[in-house]
Amino acid sequence: MSRRTIGRPASVEGVGLHMGEPCRLTFLPAPAGTGITFRRTDSNVAWEIPAHASLAVLAERRTQLGTGNEALHTVEHVLAAVVAAGMDDLIIEMNGPEPPIADGSAAPFLHALQEAGSAEQEGSVSALRLSEPVRVTDGESTYEAYPAESLELDVTIRFPHPLIGEQHWQGAISSESFSRELAAARTFGFVHEVEALKSRGLIRGATTANAVVLNDAGLVDCRLRWPDEFVRHKAMDCVGDLALAGARVKARVVADRPSHRGTVLLVREMLAHGRLEEA
Numbered sequence: 001m002s003r004r005t006i007g008r009p010a011s012v013e014g015v016g017l018h019m020g021e022p023c024r025l026t027f028l029p030a031p032a033g034t035g036i037t038f039r040r041t042d043s044n045v046a047w048e049i050p051a052h053a054s055l056a057v058l059a060e061r062r063t064q065l066g067t068g069n070e071a072l073h074t075v076e077h078v079l080a081a082v083v084a085a086g087m088d089d090l091i092i093e094m095n096g097p098e099p100p101i102a103d104g105s106a107a108p109f110l111h112a113l114q115e116a117g118s119a120e121q122e123g124s125v126s127a128l129r130l131s132e133p134v135r136v137t138d139g140e141s142t143y144e145a146y147p148a149e150s151l152e153l154d155v156t157i158r159f160p161h162p163l164i165g166e167q168h169w170q171g172a173i174s175s176e177s178f179s180r181e182l183a184a185a186r187t188f189g190f191v192h193e194v195e196a197l198k199s200r201g202l203i204r205g206a207t208t209a210n211a212v213v214l215n216d217a218g219l220v221d222c223r224l225r226w227p228d229e230f231v232r233h234k235a236m237d238c239v240g241d242l243a244l245a246g247a248r249v250k251a252r253v254v255a256d257r258p259s260h261r262g263t264v265l266l267v268r269e270m271l272a273h274g275r276l277e278e279a
Contacts (some may be wrong), residue, residue, distance in 0.1 A: 001125045001279050003088040005029045007117030013107050014100025017074055017187065017211070020204030023096030025078065025112060025224065030089040032123035033245055036082055038065065038072050042095040051079055053244040053268050058261040061202055063241055073098040076260065077187075080240030081109035083151075084178035086118070088125055088248075092239070104186035104210040106236055110179060113166055126247035127279035134269050141262030145270055146256045150174075151242070152252040155235040161214055163224075168229035173239055184225055185232035188212035191220065238263055245271060248279055 011026040030037065036051040049055055049065050049072060057064040062074040078099045082090060084106070102108040134145040154170040171177055189203065189211055197203045206213075208221040212229065226232055234255075241263035242249045251270065255263070 002120040003032050003123045003125055004086055004118045004120055005032075005034075005089040006052050006087065006113060007119050010112040010116035012102060012112050012256045014102050015205040016098030017101035017205050018040050018153065018202045019073060019096070019098045020244050021096045023094055023098060023100050025099050025109075026093040027116065028091040028093060029119065030091045032089055032121040034089040034091065035091065036079070036087065036243065038075065039091055039093045040070060040072070040095075040097075041093050042097075043070075051075065051244055052246045053080075053180075053264055053271060056244055056264045059208075059265060060200070061197070061217040061260070063237075063244075063260045069097075071097060075099060076237050076240035077101075077106040078109050078199050078240070079243040080106040080178070080236050081113055081183070083173070083239050083243045084110055084175050084183065084247075085113040085151070086175060087113065088123075090122065099177055101187070101205055101210045103184075104188075104194065104212070105184050105233070106240070107183040110183050121244065126276055127250050128245045128247040128270060128276055129250045130270065130274045132273070134266070136262065136266045138259065138262040140257045141259045143258070143262065143266045145266060146252045146254075148250055148252040151239075153222050153235050153238055153260060154252065154254040155238060156256045157231045157234050158257060159230070163214060163218060164230050167228045167237050169228060169231045170195065172176050178236075178239065182232050182236040185229050186210075186212050186225070187233060188214065188230055191215040202210050228243050234258055242267060247276055250279075
């Protein structure tokens with residue numbers, strides 16, 4: 001299996017979900033062995049950080065890499081698209097602290113990657129495999145990961161809302177299945193949480209155009225793309241956070257009430273007890 005990078009540069013622009021700042025994100029080809037690396041360009045010195053669980057911060061409501069003014073926030077949708085596109089080496093330039101939220105899904109990033117095409121290059125592809133099950137609990141989030149020959153997800157969520165309740169999604173993750181089943185599933189939130197989240201400096205860029213918003217009665221100014229769009233979005237987030245393994249994950253992951261911090265902890269446990277080898 002050859003390593004893959006993007007065929008030509010591709011960009012997505014917009015404002016970030018939590019920071020609310022404008023950002024132009026550009027996918028760039030990278031030499032074999034680079035891995036997936038973010039590059040901040042909004043300072044005098046370009047700053048790079050690999051997409052890896054060892055550099056992730058257990059942040060609230062998002063996946064964060066690094067700390068302080070150079071931190072990268074809410075990178076999960078971008079990484080999910082990178083996984084689905086089968087990229088091994090990629091530079092992701094950003095001139096802001098957070099990728100554009102776009103429509104709240106991974107679809108705009110996947111579309112940009114697909115339109116740019118791919119290029120094969122020398123070097124072996126790295127895979128993370130398990131020889132025995134791994135279990136992680138973090139608050140309400142519980143995970144079990146089992147040895148498998150490809151990435152498979154089994155995700156359950158529970159929310160006390162009439163449009164959600166308990167939802168379940170499972171499937172093998174491939175470029176085709178991700179594009180068809182998960183890519184367009186949007187982030188969601190509740191009206192009753194808005195003020196508390198804003199007081200903590202979050203969702204500054206959120207609108208009903210880039211998130212599914214729910215009040216006590218139902219939806220606010222939007223329609224669902226699937227009746228179970230909520231669990232599909234959580235599954236998509238899991239794909240993005242699992243990219244922090246820094247390798248193609250070969251495991252069946254069963255996640256109950258997954259969270260970003262919980263999935264980061266799972267990846268760390270899988271790296272500690274699994275093995276990296278040629279795919």
